[in-house]
Amino acid sequence: MLSRRNPQLNRHGELIHLLSIEGLPKTVLTQMLDTAGTFLSVNDRDVKKVPLLRGKSVFNLFFENSTRTRTTFEIAAKRLSADVINLDIARSSTAKGESLLDTIANLSAMHADMFIVRHGESGAPYLIAEHCAPHVHVINAGDGRHAHPTQALLDMYTIRHFKGDFTQLTVAIVGDIVHSRVARSDIHALTTLGVPEIRAVGPKTLVPADLREMGVRVCHDMAEGIKGADVIIMLRLQNERMSGAMLPSAGEFFKHFGLTPDKLALAQPDAIVMHPGPINRGVEIDSAVADGTHSVILPQVTFGIAVRMAVMSTIAGNEA
Amino acid sequence: MKLLIKGGRLIDPASGLDRIGDLAIAGDRVIALGAVSPDFTPERTIDAAGLVVAPGLVDLAARLREPGHEHEGMLESELAAAAAGGVTSLVCPPDTDPPLDEPGLVEMLKFRARKLSRCRLFPLGALTRGLAGETLTEMAELTEAGCVGFSQADTPIVNTLTLQRALQYAATYGYSVWLRPQDPWLGGGVAASGAVATRLGLSGVPVAAETIALGTIFELVRSTGARVHLARLSSAAGVELLRRAKAEGLPVTADVSINSLHLTDIDVGFFNAAMRLTPPLRQQRDRDALQAALAEGTIDALVSDHMPVSSDEKTLPFGEATPGATGLELLLGLALAWGEQRQLTLAQTLARITSDPVRVLGPSIGSLGSSAGRLIEGGVADVCLFDPAARWAVRADALVSQGKHTPFAFEISGFELAGRVQTTLVAGRVAFERSRR
Amino acid sequence: MSSPTTLNLDAQALYGALRQGVRSLLAAAPGTALVGIWSGGAWLAARLHADLALPGEPGVISSALHRDDFSERGLAAGGGTTKLPFAIDGQRILLIDDVLYTGRTIRAAINELYDFGRPASVALAVLVDRGGRELPIEPAFAAARITLAPAQRLSLARADDGRFSFACEEEGS
Numbered sequence: 041m042l043s044r045r046n047p048q049l050n051r052h053g054e055l056i057h058l059l060s061i062e063g064l065p066k067t068v069l070t071q072m073l074d075t076a077g078t079f080l081s082v083n084d085r086d087v088k089k090v091p092l093l094r095g096k097s098v099f100n101l102f103f104e105n106s107t108r109t110r111t112t113f114e115i116a117a118k119r120l121s122a123d124v125i126n127l128d129i130a131r132s133s134t135a136k137g138e139s140l141l142d143t144i145a146n147l148s149a150m151h152a153d154m155f156i157v158r159h160g161e162s163g164a165p166y167l168i169a170e171h172c173a174p175h176v177h178v179i180n181a182g183d184g185r186h187a188h189p190t191q192a193l194l195d196m197y198t199i200r201h202f203k204g205d206f207t208q209l210t211v212a213i214v215g216d217i218v219h220s221r222v223a224r225s226d227i228h229a230l231t232t233l234g235v236p237e238i239r240a241v242g243p244k245t246l247v248p249a250d251l252r253e254m255g256v257r258v259c260h261d262m263a264e265g266i267k268g269a270d271v272i273i274m275l276r277l278q279n280e281r282m283s284g285a286m287l288p289s290a291g292e293f294f295k296h297f298g299l300t301p302d303k304l305a306l307a308q309p310d311a312i313v314m315h316p317g318p319i320n321r322g323v324e325i326d327s328a329v330a331d332g333t334h335s336v337i338l339p340q341v342t343f344g345i346a347v348r349m350a351v352m353s354t355i356a357g358n359e360a
Numbered sequence: 361m362k363l364l365i366k367g368g369r370l371i372d373p374a375s376g377l378d379r380i381g382d383l384a385i386a387g388d389r390v391i392a393l394g395a396v397s398p399d400f401t402p403e404r405t406i407d408a409a410g411l412v413v414a415p416g417l418v419d420l421a422a423r424l425r426e427p428g429h430e431h432e433g434m435l436e437s438e439l440a441a442a443a444a445g446g447v448t449s450l451v452c453p454p455d456t457d458p459p460l461d462e463p464g465l466v467e468m469l470k471f472r473a474r475k476l477s478r479c480r481l482f483p484l485g486a487l488t489r490g491l492a493g494e495t496l497t498e499m500a501e502l503t504e505a506g507c508v509g510f511s512q513a514d515t516p517i518v519n520t521l522t523l524q525r526a527l528q529y530a531a532t533y534g535y536s537v538w539l540r541p542q543d544p545w546l547g548g549g550v551a552a553s554g555a556v557a558t559r560l561g562l563s564g565v566p567v568a569a570e571t572i573a574l575g576t577i578f579e580l581v582r583s584t585g586a587r588v589h590l591a592r593l594s595s596a597a598g599v600e601l602l603r604r605a606k607a608e609g610l611p612v613t614a615d616v617s618i619n620s621l622h623l624t625d626i627d628v629g630f631f632n633a634a635m636r637l638t639p640p641l642r643q644q645r646d647r648d649a650l651q652a653a654l655a656e657g658t659i660d661a662l663v664s665d666h667m668p669v670s671s672d673e674k675t676l677p678f679g680e681a682t683p684g685a686t687g688l689e690l691l692l693g694l695a696l697a698w699g700e701q702r703q704l705t706l707a708q709t710l711a712r713i714t715s716d717p718v719r720v721l722g723p724s725i726g727s728l729g730s731s732a733g734r735l736i737e738g739g740v741a742d743v744c745l746f747d748p749a750a751r752w753a754v755r756a757d758a759l760v761s762q763g764k765h766t767p768f769a770f771e772i773s774g775f776e777l778a779g780r781v782q783t784t785l786v787a788g789r790v791a792f793e794r795s796r797r
Numbered sequence: 798m799s800s801p802t803t804l805n806l807d808a809q810a811l812y813g814a815l816r817q818g819v820r821s822l823l824a825a826a827p828g829t830a831l832v833g834i835w836s837g838g839a840w841l842a843a844r845l846h847a848d849l850a851l852p853g854e855p856g857v858i859s860s861a862l863h864r865d866d867f868s869e870r871g872l873a874a875g876g877g878t879t880k881l882p883f884a885i886d887g888q889r890i891l892l893i894d895d896v897l898y899t900g901r902t903i904r905a906a907i908n909e910l911y912d913f914g915r916p917a918s919v920a921l922a923v924l925v926d927r928g929g930r931e932l933p934i935e936p937a938f939a940a941a942r943i944t945l946a947p948a949q950r951l952s953l954a955r956a957d958d959g960r961f962s963f964a965c966e967e968e969g970s
Contacts, residue, residue: 047630054871062559071875078861078878087912090862092872141675161677162561163631171675184679186561221561253555357871 047169054358057169057178058351060187061228069232073197075350076343082119083346092353093122096153100126101143101168102181103159108317109181112341113156116348122154140164141171148173154356155179162186162221174360179351185219191316192225194347196233198340199271202312206233212265212307213256214241214297215275215324218248222316223275231255241265242297245286262297269307274299274315274325290323300326304334312336361403361788362386368408368745370394372415372735373711383413385741388787393737408745411782414710416448416742418717418733420615421591422666422688424481426472427465428457432762435469438668438688439478441761443792445664445689446744446781449732450479451721453538453591454486455513461486461497463505470506478791480732480742482725484511484538487526493517496526499535508724509536509589514638516544520576527586536724538589541573541598542639550679552594552640556625562678565640570598578605581612589720590614593659594639596649603658613720614658616650617665618687618694623647623767633674633681634767654712655702661717662698664691668763686763690754692746693777694768706748741788750780808953808961811924811940812844818938819845819922822891829889829920832856834906835877837895837953840961841924845893856881858892860905885914891937895953897923900934925963927951 046063050056055068082090098117100110110126117124129143138146147155154177157165162184169178182188196206203209211230217223217240230238231254238256240247251258259265266272277293287293299313313325313334321327329335365383370393372378377393384392384400392400422442426435442450454460460469466483473481485507489495499510510530516539517523530537546569551557553564574590578601581588593599593616605612619637624647628635635641653659667684674681691713699709718725718733725732731739752758753770754777767773784792823829833842835857842855861876892906907919926939929947945951948968955961 074875075872078859078876081878081880082862082912085912086914090912091908092862092867139672139675140677159677161679163679164677166631167633167675167677184561184677224559224561248558250553250555250558254559353867353872357867359871 047166050358050360055355056358056360057165058189058355059165059169059178059180061189061192061225061232062187064232066232069193069196069229072193072347072350072354073200075354076193076197076347079346079349079353080343082349083342089119089121091121093117093120093356096122096356097151098122098124098154098156098352099147099152100124101129101147101155101157102127103129103157103164104182106158106182109158112344113181113348116345116352119345120349120353122352140167144168144172148176152176154352156181158182160184177355179355182221185221185224187225188221188316189225190344190348190351191222192229193351194340194344195222195226195273195314195316196229197343197347198314198336199312201339201343202336203270206230206235209235209270210237210239210268211235211271211273212239212241212269213273213275214262214265214299216246216277217242217251217275218246219278220275224254226273227254227256239265239269243287243293262303263306266303266306270311272299272304272307272311272313274313274319276316276318276320277323290320294323298322298324298326299329301328301332304329314340317341362401363785363788364396364400364402364405365408365413365743365745366405368411368413370413370735371707371710373707374715374734375736376707377735378705378707383735383743385743385785385788388741390735390737390739390741393735406745406783410747410749411745412706412748413735414744414746415714415733415735416744416784416786417446417691417713418721419447419450419664419666419688419691419713420661420717420720421617421663422447422450422452423455423668423684424452425668426456426469434668434762435472436476437760437762438666439473439476439481440792441666441686441688441759442479443784443786444760444781446692446746446784447479447664447688448742448744448784448786448791449482450688451482451484451508453511453513454484455491455515459486459491460484460502460507461489461491463498463501466502466505466507477786477789479786480728482506482508482721484509486510487512487530487537488517488522491515493519493522496529499530500533503533503535508721509538511538511591512540514540514542516540516542516547516573518544520580523576524580524584527580527584527588531584531586534587534723536587536589536722538591539577540591540639541570541577541593543569543572546572550636550640551628552625552642554625554643556628560628560631567595567597567642570595570639571601574598574601578610578612581605581610585611587611592617592620592639592663592665593650593653594620594642595646599649599653599658602653606658613660615661615663615720616654616659617663618690619665619685619767620647621650621654621662621698622694627767628678631678632767632772633676633678634685634765634769634772636674636678636681636683637685637767638683651698651702654698655704657716660712660720662691662695662712663717664688666761666763668761669765670762671765674765685766686759686761687766688761689759690766690768690777692744692781693752693779696748696779697777741785743785744781745783746779746781748779751776751778752780806925806941806943806963808924808963812841812961814940815841815922815924815938816845816848818940819891819893820849822920822922822937823849826889826918826920829891830856830883831891831893832858832881832910834892834894834902835859837924838893839877840953840955841895842893844959854882856883858906858909860902860909863905863908865901865905879909881913885910885916887915887917890916890919892919892921893923894921895924896951897921897926897934897936897939898929900930900932903934904932924953925951
């Protein structure tokens with residue numbers, strides 16, 4: 041059976057949509073990280089605006105609520121001088137029964153240039169990218185359990201900033217991996233950038249054996265998973281996604297898989313601790329660690345704006 | 361009408377007949393097969409040189425979505441699609457709207473189908489009222505109205521006690537119960553568990569959903585003696601359990617869909633909703649096991665699992681799309697493709713879509729069972745003439761069905777099917793004829 | 798008018814003339830800061846800064862974020878990053894670039910400069926002015942004035958040992 045060309049790339053191999061980290065060549069990732077560095081300096085200026093997306097309309101289509109991510113994209117778009125329109129889909133036409141594609145068609149008729157899409161179903165941004173007008177770019181802000189590519193890029197930027205060379209690192213991802221789009225995108229990015237050892241740590245109900253096929257080592261013991269790690273990525277325990285019977289309690293999870301100072305002591309002495317946020321203190325991470333010297337959780341947020349500016353401006357400049 | 365089909369390759373899989381010859385039809389019966397007396401004066405002669413003359417295909421699973429979609433003219437278009445696919449008898453599941461749990465609904469459906477004279481329709485009745493899995497339907501009444509068996513379609517009975525009782529009741533009369541081996545709790549995902557579903561972040565259906573259900577069903581067959589037909593096997597592990605059950609002598613038969621026979625989870629690609637199917641597409645090993653099992657006869661029949669879905673139902677994110685694909689017009693070509701891959705003879709290949717499905721139906725189709733799915737003198741004149749070498753691309757405009765969505769669409773698969781139906785006869789009358797160029 | 802195919806520009810010699818010209822401009826406006834336009838202008842500014850023994854460090858400015866051809870060409874990878882190690886408000890600035898052509902790069906660089914503050918004044922010194930202006934921009938000093946065909950691209954190259962030379966390419970070659 042034939043499979044289609046990667047819908048994210050145009051004929052010249054340039055990025056026109058960002059839907060997933062999968063299938064993106066290493067050069068696309070590293071160039072994006074380099075470009076993000078330029079935008080980081082913009083955020084330090086008095087005038088935090090550049091005119092790259094002036095006159096362009098960026099529509100935030102959030103089918104799933106998320107004030108944090110939506111705000112970061114909004115800030116990034118505005119710093120690029122774009123016009124930003126936020127669509128509260130849950131309370132709008134889709135709730136009245138309008139189909140997803142009708143919503144897209146209507147928005148395209150309003151001359152949208154870019155859709156930032158967050159949706160509860162894996163694959164939804166692909167459908168949107170397939171059916172929107174040719175000049176419209178789609179950026180996936182998170183689809184179901186499948187991917188969260190901008191988060192992965194900012195995670196990679198953070199790692200590169202603090203650790204430099206990817207090819208010597210041991211990275212541990214801990215927590216609710218089976219439901220995590222962040223974990224999937226991080227794993228693809230880490231493998232593409234050449235990280236030799238990636239560990240997926242958690243109880244069997246949250247860390248499926250199939251993950252091995254993505255190139256990770258599955259650990260069901262926290263001590264074994266954290267030992268010697270250079271980077272620890274803690275994932276939020278997502279209560280709303282668990283359909284029950286996966287964990288008995290947050291307390292038991294914290295006892296065995298929460299990141300506390302003594303667990304952290306098993307990692308490299310200069311290990312960094314990351315988290316996509318928002319953090320659940322006392323559930324997956326101890327306050328002492330979240331606020332401690334190893335934590336780079338706040339820099340992640342700053343890098344997030346620069347990375348999203350890089351993604352939007354790179355994509356906006358490439359023709360379908 | 362007296363019809364002469366001249367010079368075709370006559371194949372009757374059940375008897376092993378495979379020779380060039382003539383076929384004479386009078387009224388609704390085959391009166392001569394092979395050599396036809398020169399006294400026979402046909403009103404019409406069909407030149408079948410280069411064509412295969414086979415029994416009309418028997419498809420054990422095709423949804424016509426009527427009752428429920430009358431306003432779309434579904435029955436008309438889908439029975440026309442059946443004829444275009446060379447299918448002369450088809451079994452439809454009871455999950456219509458409303459479900460086929462009342463004799464009146466079944467009679468109406470049969471009556472409407474008979475008037476269209478395109479294809480014989482054998483409905484399955486609902487096993488429980490409303491398919492709700494609680495109270496039994498009047499199986500004897502439904503059988504009198506024309507049902508050939510009883511089924512829950514895709515809504516498995518949750519309560520094992522109820523399932524046991526339903527099987528016991530059906531066994532009283534010797535009725536056949538058709539069951540999808542799918543555990544109600546484990547079967548809720550949208551894609552087969554495995555590396556692809558994990559990578560794509562799609563909720564998975566583990567193989568255990570099928571094997572646990574098969575285990576339950578076989579246990580109940582042992583204790584009730586009911587005859588069960590297993591609808592849509594999908595896994596290698598399931599095939600193995602079936603093999604052992606048959607070796608033990610349990611009265612079970614099984615089918616597999618054209619989709620599971622040819623495709624794997626990798627074909628989902630970039631969340632292509634045409635691949636949103638139930639059962640979900642599994643891995644390479646499963647496909648190989650299904651192909652082998654169909655070849656050796658462990659799986660008795662190949663079905664189209666036809667489900668005409670509209671574009672509105674398919675252009676949705678993968679998990680929200682309605683499962684199903686069009687299939688009636690692809691059954692022949694995909695059967696031939698499978699047969700060629702397994703290096704079977706044409707007769708062996710065609711058996712799985714003609715005589716073997718009839719064997720599964722057994723006494724439920726009455727006297728028709730002696731000649732449906734067969735070409736024999738004195739038997740019903742249900743015939744499919746096809747060109748085994750003709751290639752065609754599966755495109756929307758080439759399909760008669762209102763369902764245009766299929767994983768085998770040319771723009772997805774990129775290959776053409778070999779095997780095109782030229783003429784279909786039901787009870788001696790032309791139900792479909794392709795214009796010759 | 799120099800012939801398009803045989804270009805006889807001695808970059809090192811022209812640099813010498815540029816240094817003279819910049820020395821005069823700085824003498825007339827003391828306290829001016831040098832800012833080189835990435836990449837050729839930045840090399841020149843660094844060399845000038847050292848040769849003229851100026852205090853502090855020269856700035857580097859990238860025009861990437863303010864280019865007016867973003868819609869056609871997109872964001873080019875590796876367009877340099879602006880680094881200005883001094884306050885811009887009230888500062889006299891001398892922009893340095895290798896080749897001045899349409900003037901659009903200068904316009905973008907000035908826009909970028911304004912993101913950092915309000916300079917007291919902005920002047921321009923270039924190695925080569927090849928004419929063909931599309932905006933009202935003039936250098937206070939140019940070491941050479943030449944004419945080239947529109948299809949020809951002229952840029953400065955710097956060898957490992959720091960020696961400057963010119964590269965001239967036909968577009969589409």
